Amino acid sequence: MRVSLKRSPETPSAPGVHPKALWSYAPQSDREAGDAVVSNLLLHWFPAKVYKPSLDWGYSFWLGTASAALFFLLILSGLPLLFLYVPSVERAYASVKDIEYVVTFGWWIRAVHRIAAHLMVVAVVLHLVRTFLTGAYKNGTGRGQRREWNWVIGVVMLLLTLFLSFTGYLLPWDQLAYWAVTVGTNIASSIPYVGPTVRELLIGGRTIEQATLIRFYVLHCILLPGGLGVLFAYHMWRVRKDGGLAKADRAALLETPRAEAPVPTKTYTLLGVARGTSPQVTTQTLEAPDLTVNAVPDLTRRALIVTLGTFALVSILASIIQSPLEEPANALVTPNPAKAPWYFLWLQEIVTLTTLRIGSFTINGAFLGGVILPGLLVTALTFWPWLDKSAAAAAGVWFAPARRRQNLVFLLVMLGILILTIVGTYLRGPYWNFYWPWEAWPEIPARI
Amino acid sequence: MEKRTHSPYPRLDRPVLAVIGLVLVASTVFFAWSDRQHDYKYYQYEFKNLVAEKLGADKAATVPSGLQQIWVPGLRRADRCTTCHQATNWKGFETAEEPFRTHPAEPLKHHPVERYGCSACHGGQGWAIDTDEAHGEVAHWEEPLLGEALGEAYSLAEDKKAFIQMNCNTCHRYDRETAGAGMINHAKTLVQEKGCRACHVINGRGGTIGPDLDFVGDKAPEQYEYGRLSGQKTAFAWHVAHFKDPRALVQETVMPNFHFSTKDAQALAMLVLSWKKTDLPVAYKPGAPRTDPQTAAEREAEERMRTGPGAWFVQTGCFVCHSVAALGVKSPAQIGPDLSIAVQDTQSRFGKTVDDFIMNPTGTMSVVLSRQIVLDTEQRKVAIQKLREAFAEYERLKAAGQDPLAAAH
Numbered sequence: 024m025r026v027s028l029k030r031s032p033e034t035p036s037a038p039g040v041h042p043k044a045l046w047s048y049a050p051q052s053d054r055e056a057g058d059a060v061v062s063n064l065l066l067h068w069f070p071a072k073v074y075k076p077s078l079d080w081g082y083s084f085w086l087g088t089a090s091a092a093l094f095f096l097l098i099l100s101g102l103p104l105l106f107l108y109v110p111s112v113e114r115a116y117a118s119v120k121d122i123e124y125v126v127t128f129g130w131w132i133r134a135v136h137r138i139a140a141h142l143m144v145v146a147v148v149l150h151l152v153r154t155f156l157t158g159a160y161k162n163g164t165g166r167g168q169r170r171e172w173n174w175v176i177g178v179v180m181l182l183l184t185l186f187l188s189f190t191g192y193l194l195p196w197d198q199l200a201y202w203a204v205t206v207g208t209n210i211a212s213s214i215p216y217v218g219p220t221v222r223e224l225l226i227g228g229r230t231i232e233q234a235t236l237i238r239f240y241v242l243h244c245i246l247l248p249g250g251l252g253v254l255f256a257y258h259m260w261r262v263r264k265d266g267g268l269a270k271a272d273r274a275a276l277l278e279t280p281r282a283e284a285p286v287p288t289k290t291y292t293l294l295g296v297a298r299g300t301s302p303q304v305t306t307q308t309l310e311a312p313d314l315t316v317n318a319v320p321d322l323t324r325r326a327l328i329v330t331l332g333t334f335a336l337v338s339i340l341a342s343i344i345q346s347p348l349e350e351p352a353n354a355l356v357t358p359n360p361a362k363a364p365w366y367f368l369w370l371q372e373i374v375t376l377t378t379l380r381i382g383s384f385t386i387n388g389a390f391l392g393g394v395i396l397p398g399l400l401v402t403a404l405t406f407w408p409w410l411d412k413s414a415a416a417a418a419g420v421w422f423a424p425a426r427r428r429q430n431l432v433f434l435l436v437m438l439g440i441l442i443l444t445i446v447g448t449y450l451r452g453p454y455w456n457f458y459w460p461w462e463a464w465p466e467i468p469a470r471i
Numbered sequence: 472m473e474k475r476t477h478s479p480y481p482r483l484d485r486p487v488l489a490v491i492g493l494v495l496v497a498s499t500v501f502f503a504w505s506d507r508q509h510d511y512k513y514y515q516y517e518f519k520n521l522v523a524e525k526l527g528a529d530k531a532a533t534v535p536s537g538l539q540q541i542w543v544p545g546l547r548r549a550d551r552c553t554t555c556h557q558a559t560n561w562k563g564f565e566t567a568e569e570p571f572r573t574h575p576a577e578p579l580k581h582h583p584v585e586r587y588g589c590s591a592c593h594g595g596q597g598w599a600i601d602t603d604e605a606h607g608e609v610a611h612w613e614e615p616l617l618g619e620a621l622g623e624a625y626s627l628a629e630d631k632k633a634f635i636q637m638n639c640n641t642c643h644r645y646d647r648e649t650a651g652a653g654m655i656n657h658a659k660t661l662v663q664e665k666g667c668r669a670c671h672v673i674n675g676r677g678g679t680i681g682p683d684l685d686f687v688g689d690k691a692p693e694q695y696e697y698g699r700l701s702g703q704k705t706a707f708a709w710h711v712a713h714f715k716d717p718r719a720l721v722q723e724t725v726m727p728n729f730h731f732s733t734k735d736a737q738a739l740a741m742l743v744l745s746w747k748k749t750d751l752p753v754a755y756k757p758g759a760p761r762t763d764p765q766t767a768a769e770r771e772a773e774e775r776m777r778t779g780p781g782a783w784f785v786q787t788g789c790f791v792c793h794s795v796a797a798l799g800v801k802s803p804a805q806i807g808p809d810l811s812i813a814v815q816d817t818q819s820r821f822g823k824t825v826d827d828f829i830m831n832p833t834g835t836m837s838v839v840l841s842r843q844i845v846l847d848t849e850q851r852k853v854a855i856q857k858l859r860e861a862f863a864e865y866e867r868l869k870a871a872g873q874d875p876l877a878a879a880h
Contacts, residue, residue, distance in 0.1 A: 113547075117549075117598070120598040120599075121549075124551075124600055124604070125538060125551070125598075127506065128506050131505070131506065197611075321484075324484050324485070324488060325484060328484065328487055328488050328491055331488075331491045331495055332491045334495060335491060335494045335498050338495070338498040338499065338502060339494075339498045339501070342498065342502040347611075350611050350612070350613060353691075355689075355691070356694070358693075359693060466704050467692075467693070468692040468693060468695065468697060468705055468706065469615075469704075469705045469706075470614075470705060470706045470707065470744070471615055471621065471634070471706070471707045471744070
């Protein structure tokens with residue numbers, strides 16, 4: 024790509040006509056910096072000017088950008104896998120073996136896809152935690168803000184991310200895949216009355232077979248990523264509509280009131296995207312140059328650092344961590360222990376803890392632990408912006424005193440989930456017995 | 472002139488971006504390099520040198536390089552073993568060290584490599600191209616290489632290479648004796664001698680006192696009870712110990728102690744572990760019927776025709792198409808006209824006497840008599856004679872008021 028490094032700013036011949044084919048990497052004026060946003064498709068979703076503190080590493084940790092970078096990497100690494108993987112119960116396992124052993128860079132592509140998927144679950148959850156702890160789902164000073172709806176979209180995107188990962192889990196058709204999906208779908212069947220039907224709908228029959236594989240495959244490769252992509256675009260659009268990160272709203276609060284009312288200027292209410300006034304596009308903020316920076320190149324450079332950094336991290340991890348591929352799926356042999364994917368292990372742990380045995384009578388915890396509890400948590404999470412009655416000033420700050428109690432409850436719930444996940448992942452052995460890391464599991468016997 | 476707002480970040484951001492870029496380049500170099508690391512490169516280089524040393528540089532130039540594979544669609548196996556074991560089909564390396572040794576010729580006569588591959592007999596993981604993975608010495612791979620090393624690990628009696636015979640028995644399961652599979656043959660003899668079928672179902676028949684052993688080889692290693700087994704915890708070790716002293720492993724068992732020797736116990740353990748469900752294509756099953764069997768009634772009727780008055784027509788093959796109802800011969804196909812009246816019929820059909828027609832047939836019969844049923848002049852005379860006899864019988868039955876062609880219906 025040719026990036027103009029010419030230093031002398033050229034004046035456009037007419038309004039809306041931009042003198043350069045590409046944007047300038049080192050713009051000499053604000054106009055030249057803003058030109059990039061107007062003339063480039065990829066950059067057009069950025070504002071011309073950004074409230075400087077919203078770019079701070081320590082405010083957002085750029086977790087949303089990292090999630091998006093991982094999603095992009097997953098699509099990119101998924102494409103070659105689409106050409107190599109065969110979604111059939113007879114051939115799926117062999118095709119993954121071929122990817123692993125003989126396809127050039129196949130093992131690395133598969134590892135990148137797997138590691139990026141795991142990291143995306145982590146990044147999306149952390150992004151949600153950050154948004155909650157900073158009260159960033161709250162509306163600030165701008166008119167027409169709908170941050171609570173962007174939060175709801177975010178929750179749906181988290182669920183889609185988990186379901187994407189879960190559907191991908193089945194595809195290698197090995198023991199790990201088969202039994203993780205068995206555990207997962209059995210939890211669904213514990214719903215009273217409709218449970219078995221829900222399970223049948225999910226797996227396309229009563230046993231996990233070819234019908235399940237093709238269902239999960241189409242969901243994994245087409246429907247879910249497509250849906251997530253659309254929601255991602257909407258998520259970003261809403262960020263623009265709501266005037267950037269919640270932290271940006273604080274600019275208006277902090278500034279000293281002026282005699283004249285803020286006037287939206289023609290240059291920066293770009294493309295009519297921002298409705299009403301939003302802090303970074305008013306004359307008010309322009310008059311406080313210390314508080315804003317040009318999106319190009321200051322925001323884009325940081326976005327590039329995060330994106331490329333994420334790529335590098337994934338690539339390095341993929342080169343050193345081997346992707347597991349267990350024995351071919353066998354409905355007659357249950358591995359002991361049979362574990363759900365790690366991000367569902369806190370649920371499996373709760374299912375075990377709430378399964379009570381009184382004599383020969385067993386109360387199955389699958390409904391409580393697997394359906395009711397996560398259902399309540401997701402519902403509470405979804406509607407939290409309407410339950411949070413704190414003042415607008417509590418938006419965009421870490422641990423705002425006005426939100427102390429809810430932050431504490433939220434953190435305790437997350438901590439509980441984290442502990443249960445760690446216990447389920449590392450401390451549960453055969454028969455779901457508890458083993459400390461230094462305790463050896465019973466020897467796994469071999470055939471010969 | 473317009474000025475650009477002062478940007479507070481670039482001082483640190485630019486070097487950070489540069490470092491990230493370098494890390495990205497380094498990580499790319501790292502995985503690209505990792506992808507090139509394979510054992511076979513060394514072995515192919517060594518083998519080429521070996522061939523050059525022994526057979527000259529011209530021969531060495533024909534040694535293929537890169538990944539090699541034998542794809543057996545019938546067994547759905549892709550065996551890449553020959554990537555390292557390049558000498559398998561080279562003459563002159565019979566005594567060399569593996570992986571540079573020629574494959575013995577004898578077993579390959581009946582089991583051509585292109586139809587059987589390698590792993591169907593030898594075990595291991597044909598998909599893999601690095602030693603440990605290919606030899607199945609990794610987690611989550613349940614078919615180890617059935618070689619000498621494994622035999623030594625179990626101190627197999629007599630033949631340390633005997634483990635491979637288990638895979639012979641995948642196809643040869645229902646044979647009484649299989650050439651070259653001494654241990655398996657020995658175990659099969661023991662099964663007969665000791666009367667295992669008194670209690671167990673074996674190959675589809677037997678008693679119900681003990682467990683059904685038809686597919687005991689499919690039992691997962693996790694499903695055995697190892698509590699009282701000392702040493703290695705594997706299904707094979709369990710069976711060996713169990714054959715030697717059943718009660719030592721399963722206290723409440725009623726299986727008697729046969730006082731098997733180590734060799735007996737090992738042979739039997741190999742045999743029972745080879746009893747697995749396999750979806751072998753029919754073409755790989757020795758002795759599998761290649762035709763649809765006749766019913767007893769069909770066989771009996773054919774036997775009656777073969778020995779009755781129309782025997783000549785059956786033995787010669789005429790009855791494949793023609794009935795000879797007057798002599799009790801009924802053709803299964805009945806494509807041609809009934810030969811009881813051939814003496815009359817040739818006249819009306821072909822305008823020839825039967826003598827003339829048999830000697831110089833036209834139409835379909837000229838083809839049949841020149842390719843499928845080839846008769847010399849003497850035999851043709853016999854044919855004419857037999858046709859006349861059949862017609863005489865036809866006339867006799869007709870005169871007696873019976874329907875001479877009834878037998879054909």
